[in-house]
Each structure stands twice: as C-alpha cells, then as structure tokens.
Amino acid sequence: MMQEETCILLLLWLPFSLGISNQTLNNSINTLPGCQSKCGNLTVPYPFGIGINAGCSIDPWFDINCDTSFNPPKAFLSKTNNQEVIDISGTKIRLKNYIASKCYNNIGGMTQENSVEVDLGTSPFSFSNENKFTVVGCDYFWLIEGKVLLHNSISSCFASCSYSIQLSDESCSGIGCCQTYIPKGLKRFIISQGTLLNNTKVFSYNPCGYSFLGEQDRYKFRVSDLFNPIFPQRILKTVPLVIDWVIGNQTCVEVQKSSDFACQENSICVDSDTGLEGYRCNCSNGYEGNPYLRPGCQDINECENNPCHEKGICTNTPGGYNCSCRRGYLGDGRTCIAQHSNNLVVYTGLGTSIGLLLLLVVTYWLYKVVKKRKKHKRIQKFFKRNGGLLLQQQISTNEGLVDKTSLFTAKELLKATDQFNESRILGRGGQGTVYKGMLSDGRTIAVKKSKVVSVDQLEQFINEVVILSQINHRNVVKLLGCCLETEVPLLVYEFIANRTLFDHIHDLNAEFPITWYMRLRIAAEIAGALAYLHYETSVPIYHRDIKSSNILLDENYKPKVSDFGISRSIAIDQTHLTTLVKGTFGYLDPEYFQSSQFTEKSDVYSFGVVLVELLSGQKAISSSVTEDERSLATRFLVSMKRNCLHKILDPRILEQDNEKDIVGVANLAYGCLNLNGKERPTMKEVAMELENIRQSKTPASAQRVSRVINTEVGSLVMSDINSTWTISDHNSSLPADTNPLLYQTV
Known part of the structure; x- marks a missing residue:
C-alpha cells in the first residue's frame, strides 16, 4: 500500500517538475547563462546584456547599464552617453x-x-x-x-x-x-x-x-x-x-565566411534595411526563440492545437507538421471520410475520381477568373488612389497632354529597375526615391518612386506630370511617362548621368572641378530655362523650389532643371496664395515667407541664391557659423554693401581676366536678392544679362541709380537692402589687383 502511494505522489510531482524545467528554459533562453535577464520592468534579450564589460552581450555597444539607484531600476545604453532605454523589442x-x-x-x-x-x-x-x-x-x-x-x-x-x-x-x-x-x-x-x-x-x-x-x-x-x-x-x-x-558591418554573404557569424541553428541571416551596413538574424519558418543563442531557434509544436481533421493524426516534423487520417478513414488528414467497406470504395472509386477531376478543373477555372478580377480591381484601386482620375481631368482640359503622356506598366518598370533594387538608388528626397533603370529598347531611365502619398502629395505628383508634359526645352529634364498601376505612383524621366550642380560646387575632392566659365554657362542656360517657363509656355509656370540640388548635369555638363513636384501654372498677372509655405530654407523668398504669396520674382530670388553659390562655393545654409550668419544670401548682401566681395568669393574661380565677369554676375545676384520683389529683375532680364556677360557684351543699364560703389572694373549701383537692381558698365581693362570690390579690405 505504501509503495502505491509513493508511485502516485511521483506521478503527480513529475509533470509539475517538468513544467518548472520548461519554464526555466524559456525564461533563460533570451540571455546568456549566469546573466541577468531584467532591469526593473525591462526585459533585456541577447544580443543585449546587462552589465558593463560583463560578457553578457554580443559586443560592448550592446551593454546595458542597470542603475539600481532608481525604484524600480532603470536601464541605460552604457556606450552612447548613457541614454535611457524604455523598451527592446524585435529590431527596435x-x-x-x-x-x-x-x-x-x-x-x-x-x-x-x-x-x-x-x-x-x-x-x-x-x-x-x-x-x-x-x-x-x-x-x-x-x-x-x-x-x-x-x-x-x-x-x-x-x-x-x-x-x-x-x-x-x-x-x-x-x-x-x-x-x-x-x-x-x-x-x-x-x-x-x-x-x-x-x-x-x-x-x-x-x-x-x-x-x-x-x-x-x-x-x-x-x-x-x-x-x-x-x-x-x-x-x-x-x-x-x-x-x-544591426550586427557588425558586413553583409550576410561576407559574414557567413567568418568565425564571427552570429546566427545560430534554424535561423536565417537578413541584410540590414536600416541604411547602415550590417545584418540581423531571424528564426526560420516553424521555429521560434532567440536566433543569436545556442542551440538556436527551437521547433514549434504545431500539433499542440491539432490543425488536422478531428479524425486525423498530426505528426510534428522539423519546421512543420504532417496530417494523416486514422485507420478506417480516407483523406489527406485535413479532410477524412469514413471507409464503410472495401466493395463500396471500389464501386465509388471511379465516380469519385471523375468528380474530383471535374471539381479540380472548375476550381482552377474559378481561381483564374477570381484572380484576374482581383488584379483588375487592384489596378483600378491603385489608379484611382494614385491620382488617375485627377490626371484624366487634367487631360480632358488639355488636348495636347494625351500625345505627350506615356503610361508604363508595372511589369516594365519592375524589370527595368531589377525589382527596385537598393543598388539602383540614385537619390532620395522629400517626395520619394529615384532609381536608375534600363528599358527593353535599351534606353536608360530614372524612375521616381513616390512615398505612400496623402491627398496633397497626389496633387504634387499629378502636377509634375501635367507641367513636365507641356515643357519642351533642352535645359529642362524630359518626362517620358508615368505608371499608376502600382501601390505608389511612378514617374519616368530621361536619365541624367553627372549628378547635381550642388554636388559639383561643394565637392572639394572632385577630380574635375567646374571652372568659372562652366559656372557662367550653366547659370545662363538655367536662367534661359526659367525665363522659358515664365514667358514662353501657354500659361506661365513657377518652379517654386529652385536650388542647386534640383539642377542636374549631363555627361557634357549641360544643366537640366528638375523636380517640378510643387510647381504651379499661374494665370497671367496673378500670384499664387497658399496657407502652407513650400520650398527649401536658404532659397525661400523672404517676401513669400512672410506673405505666403508666390510671384515670378520668388523664383528670381531663389535663382539669385544659386548665383551666389556659384560665386562663393558655399552652401545656402551653413551650420558652422552663428545663427545670424547662417544664410548665404545675407552674408553676400553684407559683403556687397561693405564693398568687400572678395571675402566671400570661391578662390577656385579667381582666374586671370575674369574679374569683370565676376563683378557683373555679383551685381546681377545682388539685384535678384532684393527683399522688395517688385524691384528685382524678371527672369527674362536675368537671362539676357547673363548671356551678355558670357559674350563679353556690355550689360544693360537700368533706369534708376541710387548709390554707386566705384570698383574701377565697373560700378556697382546699390541703395539699401530694399533698393532696385541696377548694373552699369563693367567693361574695363584695369588689372585685377586694382579692383577694390574684389580685393579691398574693410
């Protein structure tokens, strides 16, 4: 009797003890043996570890400092200025x-x-x-x-x-x-x-x-x-x-060849998608646990909740499970039918086979019909969501737009960009990402993939299609077409190979720096393109985001104006009033910033900043100076008023016999940056003046003269910061070392 009671007690105790063992295993599988798993209310899973240089993490960067002076204790990243950690979950x-x-x-x-x-x-x-x-x-x-x-x-x-x-x-x-x-x-x-x-x-x-x-x-x-x-x-x-x-700084292909590979059994390596080099580990399908700790991810017991038929038998397999029917039943384990007799099975076998065949044929046909219908509905949904109706409305009001707008299929662009591979990225911006691609006819293209867009961004997308489809100018990037079949809208442009004007101005390590004469030509051609937009199109077009990073250069350094996402077609003699100022700081017209009223002179101001960039080699906004001097435009205006232009000029452009051209362009930039928009020149006047300087002609003199700073290479005519722009004769043969505007110290 005593032996029976002892056996009963052992049987009752065994599952309890096994449960505790499993629980202990599950609690400790997220940390290294002997390491603390929690800091206050925060669970710290490996590859992170609690303790500084305690060997509980995969790398000292992942050390967690648990400060027990707080109640409850708080966790901090020890090597990154002790920043407080609130939560660690997944890859975040x-x-x-x-x-x-x-x-x-x-x-x-x-x-x-x-x-x-x-x-x-x-x-x-x-x-x-x-x-x-x-x-x-x-x-x-x-x-x-x-x-x-x-x-x-x-x-x-x-x-x-x-x-x-x-x-x-x-x-x-x-x-x-x-x-x-x-x-x-x-x-x-x-x-x-x-x-x-x-x-x-x-x-x-x-x-x-x-x-x-x-x-x-x-x-x-x-x-x-x-x-x-x-x-x-x-x-x-x-x-x-x-x-x-991320773990390390290598890709999965590179790190799998080394002894530092962190992924354990039953896990897969995934290259980082965070913008950094490195990788992470995930458990394979059918497994769960911590992929960084031995013995690796553990097989899930899929049969615990019996996914098979009630008359079926579930059998666990590595990374999955199998279903089969019990004895006396027929089927695949997910569907089990009682087998009454061998004769009945034989008699009905042929009819069942024919019925199953017909069922399969009908099911496949229905599947194809439903799939085709779903695909059509999905394309319609994307077309509507991506602004297709808005584009149709624009086309209906603009007859010439039909012939100028090509519609690409999603299949074409996926193939052209290698499924939008990360290696094809040319650049990222506020409105989306640009990929390099090649069409089946051999043309190289640039595909702009917008972000998941709001209603306002849809208008920008359709606006860019409509505006670029109406423009035919050698210095404006050519729009080849668009695609509205995908989850986000796509624009297809001609490919411009030689980066942006911003890159060439500010890259001090460039093997082929752009000379003053190249800068002057680029400025003149861009001014001509903007004058075309303002005056030669059927309805004037204001770009609204002129900056050096929106000017692309081809292999011959010919400039192309790009990024018309926030551009507007404006009726003649009207301005554009908006409740939300759009553009780029450093290039924004102060008058537009204060009044929210955009005019053609706002584009002139932004172009003036680009001219100063070409003259100075400096960025429009600088973080290396005081807050009052961050604006390049402000520093330039002060230099001009103090008659010390030389202090802001790029040393790379001070070549022999080009001082009078520099002074002429500086005069023009000064006029473009006038805070009173009415006193600025028009883009047509700017383009003509730059072309005159290029051809060594005398710039056109203005009608009003306020105050003259004698330069001996010409005269810079200025009043105060709100005065009109005026340029007088700068054709002088005096040597550069006698030019006080370029070389005088104040």
Missing part, C-alpha cells in the same frame, strides 16, 4: 526622448532656449525612419540637421497660426503643428530653431515653441498644446525615440 530600441524649446517674453526678448544634439557616433545604432520630426508653435521654424553615413541631411518644419484659419486637433499640416520624415541611417542630429516675428504677435497665447524627433503616430496634436506649460513633460512620458540596430 526605444529611448527616453529629448525636446527642444524656445520661449519669449512679452517684449519680444528670448527668456529660454533649449537646443538638442544627439550623436550615436560609430555605434551600430541609427535613428529609425519610423520617427517623425515634429514642430509645435505659432511662429517657429525649426531645422533638424544630421548625417547619413558620409552625407549631410537637413529637414525643416515651419509652424504658424492665423486668425483666419481655425486650428483643429490631430491636424499637423503646418497650422500650429508641422511634421516631416527623416531618412534611413541617420546617425546624428542637431535641432535648431528660429522665429519669423520674434513671437510678438502670438505671445499672449503661445509664448513657446517646441520640436522633437519621436515615434510616428505616438503624438496626436491638441490645440491646447500651444499654451500648455506641461507639454514637454507629456511628450517625454508618451513619445519615445526609436532606434534601429
């Missing part, structure tokens, strides 16, 4: 956020400013593009400047308020709130800020402006945020900063 880390702010008193003076700079350095971490840059305020523009691998990145947002426009919750389109995306692979960012009117008109209800980079969709704008003093605390508690991470 979420950190405690940072918020920048700027506040003013009622006299217009700054009382508080808090800037933000975060640098992930050489770590295997980068800021995820699942973050959004957000600005909240009524009189603030903010810049987020960063670095993606070796390239600089600048994003900007401007938030304003108006009595004529009603604010609304969850609306973040520039009225009280502005949001924009960041690129993949961002390693470092600096948030800087400024105001348009020193907050004087909105101080009574919005003394402060805020900006932050945080996980998208976690912040929902509320009108009360504009005057809520605890707004920063709410953001820090609810909106984390999302970080991507």
Whole structure:
C-alpha cells in the first residue's frame, strides 16, 4: 500500500517538475547563462546584456547599464552617453526622448532656449525612419540637421497660426503643428530653431515653441498644446525615440565566411534595411526563440492545437507538421471520410475520381477568373488612389497632354529597375526615391518612386506630370511617362548621368572641378530655362523650389532643371496664395515667407541664391557659423554693401581676366536678392544679362541709380537692402589687383 502511494505522489510531482524545467528554459533562453535577464520592468534579450564589460552581450555597444539607484531600476545604453532605454523589442530600441524649446517674453526678448544634439557616433545604432520630426508653435521654424553615413541631411518644419484659419486637433499640416520624415541611417542630429516675428504677435497665447524627433503616430496634436506649460513633460512620458540596430558591418554573404557569424541553428541571416551596413538574424519558418543563442531557434509544436481533421493524426516534423487520417478513414488528414467497406470504395472509386477531376478543373477555372478580377480591381484601386482620375481631368482640359503622356506598366518598370533594387538608388528626397533603370529598347531611365502619398502629395505628383508634359526645352529634364498601376505612383524621366550642380560646387575632392566659365554657362542656360517657363509656355509656370540640388548635369555638363513636384501654372498677372509655405530654407523668398504669396520674382530670388553659390562655393545654409550668419544670401548682401566681395568669393574661380565677369554676375545676384520683389529683375532680364556677360557684351543699364560703389572694373549701383537692381558698365581693362570690390579690405 505504501509503495502505491509513493508511485502516485511521483506521478503527480513529475509533470509539475517538468513544467518548472520548461519554464526555466524559456525564461533563460533570451540571455546568456549566469546573466541577468531584467532591469526593473525591462526585459533585456541577447544580443543585449546587462552589465558593463560583463560578457553578457554580443559586443560592448550592446551593454546595458542597470542603475539600481532608481525604484524600480532603470536601464541605460552604457556606450552612447548613457541614454535611457524604455523598451527592446524585435529590431527596435526605444529611448527616453529629448525636446527642444524656445520661449519669449512679452517684449519680444528670448527668456529660454533649449537646443538638442544627439550623436550615436560609430555605434551600430541609427535613428529609425519610423520617427517623425515634429514642430509645435505659432511662429517657429525649426531645422533638424544630421548625417547619413558620409552625407549631410537637413529637414525643416515651419509652424504658424492665423486668425483666419481655425486650428483643429490631430491636424499637423503646418497650422500650429508641422511634421516631416527623416531618412534611413541617420546617425546624428542637431535641432535648431528660429522665429519669423520674434513671437510678438502670438505671445499672449503661445509664448513657446517646441520640436522633437519621436515615434510616428505616438503624438496626436491638441490645440491646447500651444499654451500648455506641461507639454514637454507629456511628450517625454508618451513619445519615445526609436532606434534601429544591426550586427557588425558586413553583409550576410561576407559574414557567413567568418568565425564571427552570429546566427545560430534554424535561423536565417537578413541584410540590414536600416541604411547602415550590417545584418540581423531571424528564426526560420516553424521555429521560434532567440536566433543569436545556442542551440538556436527551437521547433514549434504545431500539433499542440491539432490543425488536422478531428479524425486525423498530426505528426510534428522539423519546421512543420504532417496530417494523416486514422485507420478506417480516407483523406489527406485535413479532410477524412469514413471507409464503410472495401466493395463500396471500389464501386465509388471511379465516380469519385471523375468528380474530383471535374471539381479540380472548375476550381482552377474559378481561381483564374477570381484572380484576374482581383488584379483588375487592384489596378483600378491603385489608379484611382494614385491620382488617375485627377490626371484624366487634367487631360480632358488639355488636348495636347494625351500625345505627350506615356503610361508604363508595372511589369516594365519592375524589370527595368531589377525589382527596385537598393543598388539602383540614385537619390532620395522629400517626395520619394529615384532609381536608375534600363528599358527593353535599351534606353536608360530614372524612375521616381513616390512615398505612400496623402491627398496633397497626389496633387504634387499629378502636377509634375501635367507641367513636365507641356515643357519642351533642352535645359529642362524630359518626362517620358508615368505608371499608376502600382501601390505608389511612378514617374519616368530621361536619365541624367553627372549628378547635381550642388554636388559639383561643394565637392572639394572632385577630380574635375567646374571652372568659372562652366559656372557662367550653366547659370545662363538655367536662367534661359526659367525665363522659358515664365514667358514662353501657354500659361506661365513657377518652379517654386529652385536650388542647386534640383539642377542636374549631363555627361557634357549641360544643366537640366528638375523636380517640378510643387510647381504651379499661374494665370497671367496673378500670384499664387497658399496657407502652407513650400520650398527649401536658404532659397525661400523672404517676401513669400512672410506673405505666403508666390510671384515670378520668388523664383528670381531663389535663382539669385544659386548665383551666389556659384560665386562663393558655399552652401545656402551653413551650420558652422552663428545663427545670424547662417544664410548665404545675407552674408553676400553684407559683403556687397561693405564693398568687400572678395571675402566671400570661391578662390577656385579667381582666374586671370575674369574679374569683370565676376563683378557683373555679383551685381546681377545682388539685384535678384532684393527683399522688395517688385524691384528685382524678371527672369527674362536675368537671362539676357547673363548671356551678355558670357559674350563679353556690355550689360544693360537700368533706369534708376541710387548709390554707386566705384570698383574701377565697373560700378556697382546699390541703395539699401530694399533698393532696385541696377548694373552699369563693367567693361574695363584695369588689372585685377586694382579692383577694390574684389580685393579691398574693410
């Protein structure tokens, strides 16, 4: 009797002990043996590990410092300035956020400013593009400047308020709130800020402006945020900063040949899609667990919930399972039918086979019909969502558009770009990504793949199709057609091989730097193209985003104006009024920035900034100088007024006998940058003046003269910052060393 009781107790204890063993295994499989698995409320899975240089992580970059002085304890990334970790899940880390702010008193003076700079350095971490840059305020523009691998990145947002426009919750389109995306692979960012009117008109209800980079969709704008003093605390508690991470700096093909390969059994290696070099490991299908820890991912018990028929038998297999019917039943294990007798089976076998064959034929036919119908509906859905109806409306009102707009199929463009392979990327911008491709007829093309677009961006996409289809000019990039069958709309352009004007001006290591005469020719041809847009098309076209990075150069360094996404066709003698200022900081017309009223002279101002870039070799916005001097246009105007142009000129263009051309172009740029738009020259006048300088002709003299700075190579005519532009004779034979405008120190 005693032996029986003992056996019963053992049987009761055995499953309990096995359950504890399995539980212990499941809890410890995410960390190395002997390592702590939790810090306070945070679970820390391998390849991360708790402890500094404790050997609990795959690399010291993944060490987690668990600070027990807090209750509960808090986790910090030990090698990246001890940034607080909120969550580690999958391929993402979420950190405690940072918020920048700027506040003013009622006299217009700054009382508080808090800037933000975060640098992930050489770590295997980068800021995820699942973050959004957000600005909240009524009189603030903010810049987020960063670095993606070796390239600089600048994003900007401007938030304003108006009595004529009603604010609304969850609306973040520039009225009280502005949001924009960041690129993949961002390693470092600096948030800087400024105001348009020193907050004087909105101080009574919005003394402060805020900006932050945080996980998208976690912040929902509320009108009360504009005057809520605890707004920063709410953001820090609810909106984390999302970080991507990778293992090493090699691809899967490269690292599988080395001893440092981190992926264990039953896992697959996946190349990084974060914009950084490196890889990650995932469990294979049918397996789960931690792919970085031995013995690797474990086979899932798919039969636990019996996916087979109730009369079927489920058998686990590596990475899957099999179904079979019990004895006395027929079928594949998912469908089991009782077998009454051998005679019945034989008698009905032929009829069943014929019935099954007919069923298969009918099923296949229905499958093909349904698939074809679904594909047609999907194409219709994409066509409508991608602005097809809007394009049809534009075509119906413009008869010539039908012959000029080619529609490409998705199959053609997938083949041309090798399924939009990452290696085919030519560049990324605010409106999408551009890929290099080759059509079946041998033509090389550039395919612009838009982001998942909002209604406003659809209008930009269709606008670019309509505008470029009407333009036929040698210095404007040619639109070959578009595709509306895909999830996002696609534009197909001629391929321009030689990068952008921005690249050639600012790449100091270029093997073939552009000379002054090339710069002068490029400026004249671009001015001619813009004059064509303003005056030669059936309806004047304003580009609205003239900048050196939107000017492409072909293999012969012939310039092509590109990126017409926010361009507008404007009726003659009208201007364009908008509630949201669009363009690029550093190139924006200040008059347009203040009034939201875009005119042909706004394009002239932006072109003037490009002229100054060509003269100075400097960028339109610089982060290496004080806030008041960041604008290249401002520094240039000050240099001209002080009669010391030489201080801002690019040393590479000071060649023999070109001083008078430089002064002529500087005069012209000065006129283009006049803050009073009515006093600027037209694009036609700018184009004619540049062509005259190229041909060594005397520039056309203006009618009004205010103040003359004698240059001995000509006369620069200026009044104050709001004066008219005037250029007088600069044909002089005096040597360069007697030219005070170019060489005098002030």
